[in-house]
Amino acid sequence: MSHDRKSLLIGPISPAAxxxxxxxxxxxxxxxxxxxxxxxxxxxxxxxxxxxxLLVSLITxxxxxxELEREGIIFRRQGLGTFVSEQGHxxxxxxxxxxxxxxxxxxxxxxxxxGLKLAxxxxxxxxxxxxx
Amino acid sequence: MSHDRKSLLIGPISPAAxxxxxxxxxxxxxxxxxxxxxxxxxxxxxxxxxxxxLLVSLITxxxxxxELEREGIIFRRQGLGTFVSEQGHxxxxxxxxxxxxxxxxxxxxxxxxxGLKLAxxxxxxxxxxxxx
DNA sequence: TCACTGTTTATATCGTGTATAAACAGTAAA
DNA sequence: TTTACTGTTTATACACGATATAAACAGTGA
Numbered sequence: 001m002s003h004d005r006k007s008l009l010i011g012p013i014s015p016a017a018x019x020x021x022x023x024x025x026x027x028x029x030x031x032x033x034x035x036x037x038x039x040x041x042x043x044x045x046x047x048x049x050x051x052x053x054l055l056v057s058l059i060t061x062x063x064x065x066x067e068l069e070r071e072g073i074i075f076r077r078q079g080l081g082t083f084v085s086e087q088g089h090x091x092x093x094x095x096x097x098x099x100x101x102x103x104x105x106x107x108x109x110x111x112x113x114x115g116l117k118l119a120x121x122x123x124x125x126x127x128x129x130x131x132x
Numbered sequence: 133m134s135h136d137r138k139s140l141l142i143g144p145i146s147p148a149a150x151x152x153x154x155x156x157x158x159x160x161x162x163x164x165x166x167x168x169x170x171x172x173x174x175x176x177x178x179x180x181x182x183x184x185x186l187l188v189s190l191i192t193x194x195x196x197x198x199e200l201e202r203e204g205i206i207f208r209r210q211g212l213g214t215f216v217s218e219q220g221h222x223x224x225x226x227x228x229x230x231x232x233x234x235x236x237x238x239x240x241x242x243x244x245x246x247g248l249k250l251a252x253x254x255x256x257x258x259x260x261x262x263x264x
Numbered sequence: 265t266c267a268c269t270g271t272t273t274a275t276a277t278c279g280t281g282t283a284t285a286a287a288c289a290g291t292a293a294a
Numbered sequence: 295t296t297t298a299c300t301g302t303t304t305a306t307a308c309a310c311g312a313t314a315t316a317a318a319c320a321g322t323g324a
Binding site: 121128129 | 162163166167224225226228229231232233235236237238239240242243245246247248250253254256257258260261262264
């Protein structure tokens with residue numbers, strides 16, 4: 001009899017990957033929410049269940065959830081569980097847009113420091129974005 | 133009598149700023165080299181001199197120099213000092229270009245996860261890059 | 265020899281992330 | 295009320311990286 005899990009929600013995380021364990025959890029959940037697989041009102045896994053699934057400590061999950069609550073994407077209710085907030089989708093998207101803007105700015109700065117002129121930076125951006 | 137320093141080379145760094153102290157040193161020096169203020173063959177400050185200027189430990193400077201040498205941007209000679217390598221400028225620019233590409237890719241991914249379509253991502257990139 | 269380089273070693277401190285464990289507290293259904 | 299879930303809090307601990315201090319070592323050139 002293999003462990004049956006209704007759904008893993010988010011795949012495995014690893015201490016070796018980029019970012020700390022709790023940051024990886026935050027990122028995965030933000031993506032689930034921004035891309036609509038977790039809708040406002042949906043119940044997130046309990047601390048203990050997610051910790052067991054991801055093979056991490058309860059503290060690590062708690063910290064990830066705290067971060068998401070701080071951003072207004074989820075909310076927690078003692079005795080009930082943790083849920084995607086009504087504005088969760090919008091806030092998650094907005095957070096990602098802000099991150100994207102910040103990364104674009106940093107990329108442009110690096111390119112400028114490499115000696116590229118404005119037109120060349122725009123061209124580089126085009127290339128990279130479309131090469132996907 | 134105030135301390136006279138021929139030139140600070142790079143401004144103050146801080147544990148509070150983004151990245152570790154040694155990473156900040158690496159970044160500043162890379163920029164000095166990629167932007168041509170430090171040319172191939174130029175002598176970098178000694179471990180002890182830079183540590184004193186930046187109010188950090190010798191180990192921190194050593195680590196930064198090791199990182200730059202690993203990237204082929206500078207080289208060290210016991211008894212002589214540390215110097216910008218002949219290909220230092222090119223390698224520094226190339227490193228920055230690679231960083232820029234990586235950041236553009238990450239930015240595009242975040243924007244996509246926020247629900248933006250390709251055309252919208254390109255438009256966002258344009259806006260942000262030109263708003264400088 | 266002297267005065268500067270970089271090199272190495274050893275020890276220590278600090279903060280962060282993570283883990284373990286236990287107890288506490290709120291909710292809802294049997 | 296009991297049971298079985300939730301989240302909450304507390305205390306202790308460990309690992310690791312970054313940083314610091316200090317001292318000695320080793321190469322170079324005036």
